Amino acid sequence: MIKSVGQSISAAIEATRLREGGKTRASSTTGSATASPASTSASPAARMAAEGAPVDMDRIAAIKAAIASGNYPVDAAAIADRMVALDLSAAG
Numbered sequence: 001m002i003k004s005v006g007q008s009i010s011a012a013i014e015a016t017r018l019r020e021g022g023k024t025r026a027s028s029t030t031g032s033a034t035a036s037p038a039s040t041s042a043s044p045a046a047r048m049a050a051e052g053a054p055v056d057m058d059r060i061a062a063i064k065a066a067i068a069s070g071n072y073p074v075d076a077a078a079i080a081d082r083m084v085a086l087d088l089s090a091a092g
Contacts, residue, residue, distance in 0.1 A: 013049070 042050075066072040 063072065
């Protein structure tokens, strides 16, 4: 039987949860974190899902500070041009 996409994703998420739970218990009981064999054999997609999206927190903080201080440049014409271009490409 062929698994549906939803079943495959659910299985991958559950496997990641089990691996992460095992790491937490192992490190808390032994006092040191060691790589489990399951984590080294995980697919690249599963590892990326477990790590989460790459986020540049320094850049986010800088943008938030610039917005708060009123120094964040907004080019309304450029935004409007891109919105029109997106609308035209979606309609065509």
